[in-house]
Amino acid sequence: MPALSQCDTLIRQAQVINGASLQMTIADVAIRGERIVAVGPALAMQARTAIAADGLTLTPGFIDTHTHDDTSVIEAPEMLPKITQGVTTVIAGNCGISAAPVTLRGAPPDPMNLLGGASLFRYPRFAAYVAAVNRAQPAVNVAALVGHTALRANHLDRLDRPALPREIAAMRAQLQEALDHGALGLSTGLAYANARAATAREVLALLRPVAAAGGVYATHLRSEAHAILDALREACELGRAANVPVVVSHLKCAGVDNWGRAEEVLAFLGPARAGQPIAWDCYPYAASSSTLDLGQVDERVRITITWSEPHPEVAGRTLARIAELWNLPQMDAARQLQPAGAIYHGMSEQDMRRFLQHPATMIGSDGLPHDPRPHPRLWGAFPRVLGRYCRRERLFSLPQAIRKMTWLPARQFGLHHRGAVRAGYFADLVLFDADRILDAATFTRSQRPARGIEAVWVNGVQTYGRGGMTGHRRGRFLPRAPIQWTQ
Ligand code: ZN
Ligand code: CU
16 A cells, blocks of 8 residues: 555554553554554554654553643643643533633632633633634643533622523523534533532523533532532433433542542442443542632641632641631631632542542543642643552553543543544554653642653644653644543
8 A cells, every 4th residue: 555655753663552442562653644544563664753662652642531721721832731741632611610701700700710810711702712722722632611600600790699591591602602613511510609509400401502512511519528429419310301421520529527438429320320421530639629618628638728819928838737827717717818729638548549440430630720839630640540550559450541541531522533543543642651650740849740751742743752842732622523422
């Protein structure tokens, strides 16, 4: 086949894990233009660039299923925290918050402030956001959900009440515009004060156009603590009633009183999954991070303040220490710190491992790129799964780990021709040293690139390598495509 004899890049003799299967094979992978054109044991092809990859592992680029990278893909298009982990696609717009479609009146309401200050919300229409992403040409591909809290903030005068029928109609029209321009679906964050008053009916009304468009529903559950099973039931019922696939975000049992409940949660999700399309993601840490929530202040949990608008000087200290310095109960100190960001060491490592280990669990970092002292998951989630939980602790095999970060998310979010190393697929690839790969970001030094990533290609172009960024960025906005659900 003479048409196949030339390619742009030939990666030779890597241990290839294709994402879709649990096999590992030594193979050559050829890239031409944006796509993989051939995969085989020994390809007889001429290449402009040939890479000897003996001893290294080549897999599909990682898909970060849960991000808050909405504005960073435009403001910091090199996307260093992600590309240095081997991430080639991010899903933005999670937890009910998105950069678009948004028209603010004043400061972004909690937790939309996690996406940045008011000046970064410049996209009253989703189409404008898509254009801005493509103009910025980020290092990674971007697919995006529309946040329910963002829609509420556009149309409700106050967020502590359910939306009125005319407000629901207005939110729906905006959501429709977004779906028409390729939004993946809707996300909600019903645990947050600014969305909590929304009824299931309000959400269901918004899921109708999502279902009609073939989109997905991502939910930061109404409760991840005591009432988690009720919250899961609500999410499943919404999915069934609207006939949309559900993705449960950052699956966890939060709060000391709920430690040890992972089995109970999985015992609910297992049978639920047999009856309807339901998926979930998880990050590999026993600490969460978000804005400072008074509902999660608990003297038994170590809480680190990462930023505070009225008291920037205390950032990096624990709430316990601040309360001691101020001679106040922690709850009163927390009130004075608002608005603020926090890391909560409020999960059991055992529960987190159980969730991580489940074969249906996808990996999502939930990293917060605008946090001045971010939780280490922003820079470390994927290498940590591979180095700590796969290689060292053997929670799963390497191909199983790769599947969680490539094939599964590509199926569950409808990212066509991504998530596998196959001829015809987009050449989103990562080459790494499976014996060395490890996160370097810690809770004290959280902005450090991982070790062991050798090279990353996005849409056929090498973007990152041993020498750092190559200077070529080829990411783009990925519009929604029909979802081919994988059980
Ligand atoms: Zn969330
Ligand atoms: Cu999130």
